[in-house]
Amino acid sequence: MTKRDGVRDPRHPDTEILHSGRDPEAQHGFVNPSVYRGSTVLFPTLDALEAYDQQTYRYGRHGTPTTAALEEALCQLEGGARCVLTPSGYQAVTTAILAFVKAGDHILMVDTVYQPTRKFCDAFLARLGVATTYYDPLIGEGIAGLVQENTRLVFTESPGSLTFEMQDIGAIAKAARARDIAVVMDNTWATGLYFRPLEHGVDVSINACTKYIVGHADAMLGAITANARTARAIEMSRLLLGGCPGSEETYLGLRGLRTLAVRLARHHKAGLEVAEWLAGRPEVARVLHPALASDPGHALWKAQYKGASGLFSIVLNPVPRAAVAAMLDGLELFGMGYSWGGYESLIVPFDPKTCRTATTWGDAGQALRLHIGLDDPRDLISDLDAGFTRLKSAA
Numbered sequence: 001m002t003k004r005d006g007v008r009d010p011r012h013p014d015t016e017i018l019h020s021g022r023d024p025e026a027q028h029g030f031v032n033p034s035v036y037r038g039s040t041v042l043f044p045t046l047d048a049l050e051a052y053d054q055q056t057y058r059y060g061r062h063g064t065p066t067t068a069a070l071e072e073a074l075c076q077l078e079g080g081a082r083c084v085l086t087p088s089g090y091q092a093v094t095t096a097i098l099a100f101v102k103a104g105d106h107i108l109m110v111d112t113v114y115q116p117t118r119k120f121c122d123a124f125l126a127r128l129g130v131a132t133t134y135y136d137p138l139i140g141e142g143i144a145g146l147v148q149e150n151t152r153l154v155f156t157e158s159p160g161s162l163t164f165e166m167q168d169i170g171a172i173a174k175a176a177r178a179r180d181i182a183v184v185m186d187n188t189w190a191t192g193l194y195f196r197p198l199e200h201g202v203d204v205s206i207n208a209c210t211k212y213i214v215g216h217a218d219a220m221l222g223a224i225t226a227n228a229r230t231a232r233a234i235e236m237s238r239l240l241l242g243g244c245p246g247s248e249e250t251y252l253g254l255r256g257l258r259t260l261a262v263r264l265a266r267h268h269k270a271g272l273e274v275a276e277w278l279a280g281r282p283e284v285a286r287v288l289h290p291a292l293a294s295d296p297g298h299a300l301w302k303a304q305y306k307g308a309s310g311l312f313s314i315v316l317n318p319v320p321r322a323a324v325a326a327m328l329d330g331l332e333l334f335g336m337g338y339s340w341g342g343y344e345s346l347i348v349p350f351d352p353k354t355c356r357t358a359t360t361w362g363d364a365g366q367a368l369r370l371h372i373g374l375d376d377p378r379d380l381i382s383d384l385d386a387g388f389t390r391l392k393s394a395a
């Protein structure tokens, strides 16, 4: 097998992610790339040293053959011109935003964004003199009405963090592009396998690889994939901010990527099975999952996405806190904790009212976010069923 540089492959992405970013010939035949650990790169001659900027590898912070392998593979998955890695998904977000703004600028941020992204806007961008307006995730082409003369960026995330509203990415991107405003999307939930933002007019796609790409809850990693018109800005932003992932973490991202298609297919199927079961429970007021036919975002999801991951939420009918605690504390297969995308199943309570300013949350019951891992969904349903029994007896 040889490397096919620059060839746009017609193969299925499930196949491509097994081959992209690999060059066994350059690795003495070994299937996988090496883990390059390094800071200093040696230059053989003064001429080579003086041509520093033209060298592929110059210094550890700027990249190694290991980071280049994963960047190439993710770039291909997202259909971008350039991908850069960061030490966390959060830093992918901040690096991407900072690529486009300066003091006096304005950005439009989706109200249902990942909470730390909101915090970055309110606590950090504000301090730099960059203003943020939050918008309703369902705004679509209406985003045009919020654009100001100094708007430089529209940030999207679909489905929304915690509450899973689907955004009409194509409509938003079209309206923004018509005004020469950059569009960034946090694509962590779907990954490039289930949604390719750049094909819908988005300039920059972000992935918290910590979640599904690493896939085993054992590393932090982020990626930013840019189209040709924004590649330089993204590359410079990462260089100037200095975020470089560790070699082992990068390797874990490469390793996780190879099994992403089979894991996601399983998360999708099992997630939907558990979501459908939950939708039929009397304790549950609502299930927030765009792949459910009853979900308000279902038509958009169906038209644009190739699949769903294993992350969704439910809203319980109102019960006292002690009943929720009785349910959650006794779960045997679901762990309580942040992050998601690994093989393990997780559940966390949340309150959308604490992180929404452009929209209102009217539900009275406790909201819970579930990550359906790779467990047999029938076992997960039994665990939740026992949880509802505890909830009822404590209510």
Ligand SMILES: *Cc1c(COP(=O)(O)O)cnc(C)c1O
Residues within 6 Å of the ligand: 088, 089, 090, 091, 093, 114, 157, 161, 186, 188, 189, 208, 209, 210, 211, 220, 221, 222, 339
């Ligand atoms: C987790 C997450 C991030 C941040 O990723 P980390 O690797 O935890 O820093 C960003 N966006 C979304 C949607 C996430 O879920």
